[in-house]
Amino acid sequence: MPNVVKEMSVHDRDMFLKAACTGTAVRYYIRIMIVGESRVGKTCLLRRLMNESITGVNSTNGINIEVRKCKIDLQKKEWIFVSEDEFSSISQYQTQQYADCGFWDFAGQKDFYATHQTFLSTNAIYLLVVDMSKDFTNKSFKEMVENKFDRSGEYIDFWLENIHCYAINDDNQASVQQTNMWNPPVIIVGTKVDKIQNDEQKSEKMKSIIELFRHHTNFNHIRGSPYFLSNTEAWNHELKLKKLREQILEVAMDIPKWGDNLPTRWIVLEREIENKIAEEKYIISYEEAQQLAENCSFPINKTDSELDSFLKYEHEIGNLIFFDNIKRYIILEPKWLVNIFKCFVSATEFQSEFVDMEEWTQLESTGILSDSLITKLLEKEVKLHSAEQRNFALQIMETFNIIVKHTNKEGKKNYYMPCMIKASSYDDIINKFNLNSSTCTRSPWFRLVFKFLPPAFFNHILVTFIKKYVVCPTKDDKPSFYRGIGIFNLDENDCQKLIVCLSKNCVAMQVWEFHHEEQQICHGNYSNIRKHLEDNVDLIQKKYKMNIDYTSHLKCSKGMYDKEAEQIACDGIKIKISCSEHGASHTLEELRRTWFDVSFVYE
Ligand SMILES: Nc1nc2c(ncn2[C@@H]2O[C@H](COP(=O)(O)OP(=O)(O)OP(=O)(O)O)[C@@H](O)[C@H]2O)c(=O)[nH]1
Ligand SMILES: [Mg+2]
Incomplete structure (x- = not known):
């Protein structure tokens, strides 16, 4: 029974076994994800792997999925590039001889990262493409909040971390134990070697990239040595491409899930x-x-x-x-969903006909997606045959948290797109709330710190808060959610507010209590909100089959939510912390009081 089926419900497993009683066959399928920075030559590489010309290749808008365009003869280990029709002579029962190959070519532009996440998967081989003619020196990626990457090295880090989120626990696999290899596997492909004329420089560059990967914390995902080739001089590099194809098959055959035995x-x-x-x-x-x-x-x-x-x-x-x-x-065909997503989440260069529209400006400033804009955007990429299909498209977008429905005070329902809202400064947002008044007390910060927080993960979290809590309206009755920030009312009198914020690899929360007289500490206990956050982080990971480590920390109420310094682990051994941000010290018990219901017991 395939592992995927083992993880399904008892009923689904029974159905599988019942169907299997009438005969089974092994079916081989390889999914290859091509990822990396924009303009490094991913689409050209895909064309070359498929034995095609690269003329007319343009920057990819979203994801380009080329599924089942190529088959691999498993006995001869040969890639076969013929159309589906030409295969029709091959009996459908001959699945054991041929592997189907599906290529997913992801756009490198950052604007698409929010939707790419939906399609990344553990059951794939990743080709991480790097442009050899560029500089790799800076290794660590910067704030994902602002989507800034300065150097190619940051993209490499970013993609390896992102792929690592889909690492499956293969500890029991003997082959994995022996080799200490992690899945999903990654093959590095360095393109544009033709641009480095000098042989000495070329070999220096190759050495430096091999070193860079060898010392990477996610090195165990990488299979074999990097491939250095040119897409433009393919005649010269045909042997390299042949070797790369062979390596892809070798890696695929090594994956524990290779070959599903299906009814x-x-x-x-x-x-x-x-x-x-x-x-x-x-x-x-x-x-x-x-x-x-x-x-x-x-x-x-x-x-x-x-x-x-x-x-x-x-x-x-x-x-x-x-x-x-x-x-x-x-x-x-997932391409249909990719096209729907692409209508809404896209790079400006692909949305030029909309950017001057008033509704587009409203979307970017408030996240509101008007009905007429939805129609116009959808018309661009997909043919929806009925109102029912249109509703389905919106439901699907809601399921993936790309859009969220919100009802304002007057009962008007609007769709919002958290990932499209322009960034506003934290200070500008909170200055509207009179937090420095002596009648406002702020709780300690609760921070969930992730090893790596993939793009869009925060949006999923924000949507769960929008669905559960009342979004605090602004003075002009707009909901208070922004890029990376949401503010909610916790009580009917609007005297308790919750702010949920994103900072680098961290989700932070604080409660503001507004009293009629001066108070020193927050009186409420908000452990249910902490549980909501933790439970939903786990649910989102389950839904997208991710595996990301995180730890929980507390910070004093006056500290900055986006600074790691002077935070204290919720269940650590440290019981006191001195806070230089405002020259005071705090005990762990005092900081835990708001966010945990059981008072902390000292050992
Ligand atoms: N000299 C040289 N140019 C290349 C090579 N590979 C790709 N290019 C050029 O680089 C440009 C970008 O190539 P694409 O394949 O569109 O890059 P991409 O990574 O798919 O870009 P996005 O879709 O925007 O993420 C094109 O003008 C290609 O002709 C190469 O090996 N050598
Ligand atoms: Mg491309």
Whole structure:
């Protein structure tokens, strides 16, 4: 039974076993994710790997998915570049001889990182592309809040950290134990070597990049030595490309999940779905899926829930998109969702026709996504055939927390896009709240500090707060959420407010209590809010199959939320901290009081 199925419900596992009784076959599939900085040559590399010309390659808008355009003959270890039609002569039962290859070519522009996250996965091989003609010296990436990267080295760090979020716990795998290799695997490809004329410089550059990766904390993801090649002089580098193809297959065959043993009738239905995609049918209704399953050469009974188990499995491995709670439609081709996302989250160069519009300015300043703007944006990339499909597209965007519905005081519902709001300064935002008044007390800061916080992760957190708590309205009745900051009312009289903020690799929260007379400390206990944050961080990780370490800390109420200095671990051994920011000392017990319900017991 494939690992993915093992992690599904008892019912789904039963359905799998029942279907498997009628025959099984092994199906091989390789997903290759091409990532790296903008303009390094990712799309050109994809073209070269597919044995195609690179003329006419433009900067990628979103994600370019080239699925099943190439097959690998596993016996001869040969890549075969022919169209799907030419393969039709090969029987669908011959899956054991050929591996399907799917390439996902991600845009390097930072604007897309928020939506890329949805598609990254543990079941893939990553090609991390670096431009050899650039400087790599600066290794650590800067504040993701502002999406700033200064040097190529920061992109390398960023992508390796990002990929590491999908590291699966393979401790039990004998091969992993022996070799100390982590999954998902990463292959480094250095492009544009043709731009370095001098041989000595070239070999210096190669040495320095090998060193850079060798000492990286996520080195164990990297397989083999980097490949240095040129996309523009491919005739010269054909041997390198051949070797790279061989390495991709070798790495794929080494992944513990290589080759899923599936019920034959599931494989038959997979092929039927591929045929639909070939007809450019990227989304079908649930009824259509039922008909497809019932009418294919090895049918699945409509009255059975086996179809749902099949769809859930296909969703888990990233072949299609299916949600139990919105099963009206099934997205057969992730490209459809990529296109929907691209309508909304995109780099300015791809949105030039909208940037002068008033509604666009409103979106950037307040995050409000007006109805008419939704229509205009959607028209750009996708053909939605009915109002029902349009609603489905919005529901899907809500499921992935790209947009969130919010009702204002007058009961008006609006869609918001937290990832599109322009950044405002923290001081400007909080200055509207009179926090320095003697009748306002601020709780200690609670900080969740992550080893690495991927882009968009905070937006997922913010959306859970927007759904659970009342968003504090501004004076002109706009919701108080901004890029990386949200403010909420905790009581009906608006006397207790919560601020949730993003800073580098950290989510920080503080409560403001407004009293009628001067008070020294916060009286409320907000452990339920801390639990909400922690529970949702765990849920988001589960939903996106991530694995990110974090620790919880406290900081004095007057400290800066974005500074690590003078924070104290919630369950550490240190019990007192002196705070130079305002010259006082605090005990751990005093700082914990607001955020934990059980008073701390000293050893
Ligand atoms: N000299 C040289 N130029 C290259 C090489 N590879 C790509 N280029 C050029 O670099 C530019 C960017 O290539 P793309 O393949 O579009 O880069 P990308 O990484 O896909 O860029 P985004 O889609 O914006 O992230 C193009 O003008 C290519 O012709 C190479 O090996 N050598
Ligand atoms: Mg590209």
